[in-house]
Amino acid sequence: MACLSPRRVTKALPASSRHNTILHPVKRIKPSVPRACNMHELSIATAIVETAQRHAEGKPIEGITVRIGPFSGVVKESLVFYLDLLLEEKERPKAHIEIIHAKANATCPCGASFQISSAMTPCPSCGDYNIRCSDGRDCTIESIEVTS
Amino acid sequence: MTQTIRVEEAALARNDLAAQENRRLFDSLGLIAVNMISAPGSGKTSILEFLGQRLGKQLAVVTGDIQTTFDADRINKSGAECVQVETGGGCHLTAEMVAAALKKLDLSQARLLVIENVGNLVCPAIFELGEHGKIAVLSVAEGHEKPAKYPSLFVRAQAVAINKIDLLPYVDFNLEQAESDCRKLNPEARIFRTSCRTKEGMEELSRYLTTASAWTAHRQ
Numbered sequence: 001m002a003c004l005s006p007r008r009v010t011k012a013l014p015a016s017s018r019h020n021t022i023l024h025p026v027k028r029i030k031p032s033v034p035r036a037c038n039m040h041e042l043s044i045a046t047a048i049v050e051t052a053q054r055h056a057e058g059k060p061i062e063g064i065t066v067r068i069g070p071f072s073g074v075v076k077e078s079l080v081f082y083l084d085l086l087l088e089e090k091e092r093p094k095a096h097i098e099i100i101h102a103k104a105n106a107t108c109p110c111g112a113s114f115q116i117s118s119a120m121t122p123c124p125s126c127g128d129y130n131i132r133c134s135d136g137r138d139c140t141i142e143s144i145e146v147t148s
Numbered sequence: 149m150t151q152t153i154r155v156e157e158a159a160l161a162r163n164d165l166a167a168q169e170n171r172r173l174f175d176s177l178g179l180i181a182v183n184m185i186s187a188p189g190s191g192k193t194s195i196l197e198f199l200g201q202r203l204g205k206q207l208a209v210v211t212g213d214i215q216t217t218f219d220a221d222r223i224n225k226s227g228a229e230c231v232q233v234e235t236g237g238g239c240h241l242t243a244e245m246v247a248a249a250l251k252k253l254d255l256s257q258a259r260l261l262v263i264e265n266v267g268n269l270v271c272p273a274i275f276e277l278g279e280h281g282k283i284a285v286l287s288v289a290e291g292h293e294k295p296a297k298y299p300s301l302f303v304r305a306q307a308v309a310i311n312k313i314d315l316l317p318y319v320d321f322n323l324e325q326a327e328s329d330c331r332k333l334n335p336e337a338r339i340f341r342t343s344c345r346t347k348e349g350m351e352e353l354s355r356y357l358t359t360a361s362a363w364t365a366h367r368q
Contacts, residue, residue, distance in 0.1 A: 013186040026217040027252045028232035031245045040240055041270035048159050055155050062150055066159070073274035073300035092174035120332045128329060137274075137304075139159040148151040 041075060045082035047091060048141055058144045061087065063145035069136035070104050070117050093094030096145065104136025152203055163275055173250065174261065179208075180363050181261045183277050185301055186285035187294070188267030190327065191311040193219045194251070195285065195343025196262060196346035202354055210249045210256035212241040214264040228239025230253055236304035240271035254331075260358050268318040269294065273301040280304075280363035288319050292326035295333055302333040306363075309353055314343040326361065 050134045052064050064083065068074045087095040103115035112125035116136075122129050158164060174181040181255070186192050200205050200223055207228040210262065211219045212235060220232035231252045233245050245318050246263060263279060265272035273282070284305035286294055289312055295302040302308065308330050323341075331338050338356065342349035 001168050013306075027219045027230070028217050028220065028234055029245070029249055029252065030234045030236055030243075031238070040274060043240075043242070043275075044159050051155065051157055051159070051161070054156075055153050055202055071303050073270065073302060087163060118301055120296060120329065130335045132335070133303075138320065139274075140161060141155040141157050143152050143154050143156075145150050148149050 027076060039078060039082075040073070042082045045079055045086055048083065049086045050076060051141050052144045053090070055144055059146035059148060061091045061095055061144055063098065063100040065100065065142040065144070067100045067102050067138070067140045067142045069102050069138045071119060071133070071136040072135050072139045073137075075140040076101070085094055100142065102136070102138070104133045106131045106133045108132075152257045160275065163189070163243045166247055167276040167278040169242055170247055170250070171280075172278075174278060174280070177255055178259070179255065179258055179261050180358070180360050181263065181277075181279045182357060182363065183265060183272070183279035183282045184285060184335045185262045185265045185269070185272045185305070186267060186287075187269050187290055190267070190285045190290060191342075191344055192264050192267070192285050193222055193313070195309065195342070195350075196223050196228065196264060198344055198347075198350050199260070199262070199354055199357065200228035203228065203260065205229050205254075205257040206259045208253050208255055208261045209264060210253070210261070211248055211264040212245070213227050214238070214266065215355040218310055223264075229258060235266060239266055240275050241265050241277060242275050246277045258291040262357070269298040269301055273298075274277070274306055281307070283307040283309060283357070285309045285343040286326065287356050288315050288323075291320075292329075294322040295326060295329040296333070301334055302337070303331055305334065305337060307338040307356065309342045309349075311342045313348055314346045 052061055080097050083097050103117050106116050106132045107113050108123035110126040112123050114124055123131050152250045183312050184192050196209055204227040207225050209228050209230040212233045215234050220230045222230045223230040233249050263277055282305045327339055340349050340353045342353055
């Protein structure tokens, strides 16, 4: 996410003229973020392409496989949209993108162990919602395909 | 010829590394660091004003907004140490933004750092900033279904402040449903009912936020 590194860090003096009662100087920073970078899937897609390019070591990227957990907060369609855009721009059009929905491992105080694919799922054994999930928040680049 | 290369790397590995650096700084300073997340207008800044009046410079705040310094103006006036991050369109704070903001803060007296994220129930939840834990703020005017509709945040938040509780008689907010959904999403979540106007629940919330063991014992 090189695009998110701060461009400039400024102490704003004086405070906004619309707030003419302000008594304290306000410290502020304005990191350099592309204007279009306002959905987190774009930040994530950018990071994925950077990682893929590092592993590809200059070879053309043909495909990327990404695994997302049910609590990753990532919307598959949105991620694919941005990956398509970025790969078309930086690599080649029609790169193969595969998104795998991983399940999360959960345990219940009743002793049951099971897998779930969404939040607010009750224990299949006792019906209680008091379950613990050990994973499911990940968004992981599983593999890439390159032309060798 | 096509070759498959195993990667197995987190998409946000770079952000996570920066978050770990932030965490090291917090721990070396003995700071409790809390990531405060909510929709716009739920009362994050009002809660921080209350805390600022109590704690003064013992409270440091990194506050994120798309633009303006309105929030930092208010928090500074309350007596806390504050820096405004203007993301210029970015809908969440990243660990690198927080690292840059921390350099502008005088943390010499601080014991609690609150990172007031950009008002948004979606994106801020998934970017780790190095915090010890997250608190979600939900105002009753937003509707009781928000925890169920935005699970990414509420499965991660170790505490939830149901704010503007004084407005309960005037809105169709099912408190029982909201609290029950919060518990289904995170059975260990600590839930507070707060009002910055009547001060209901505010002392309790303040005590919780400033109790190191409440945050450092929690698994990220």
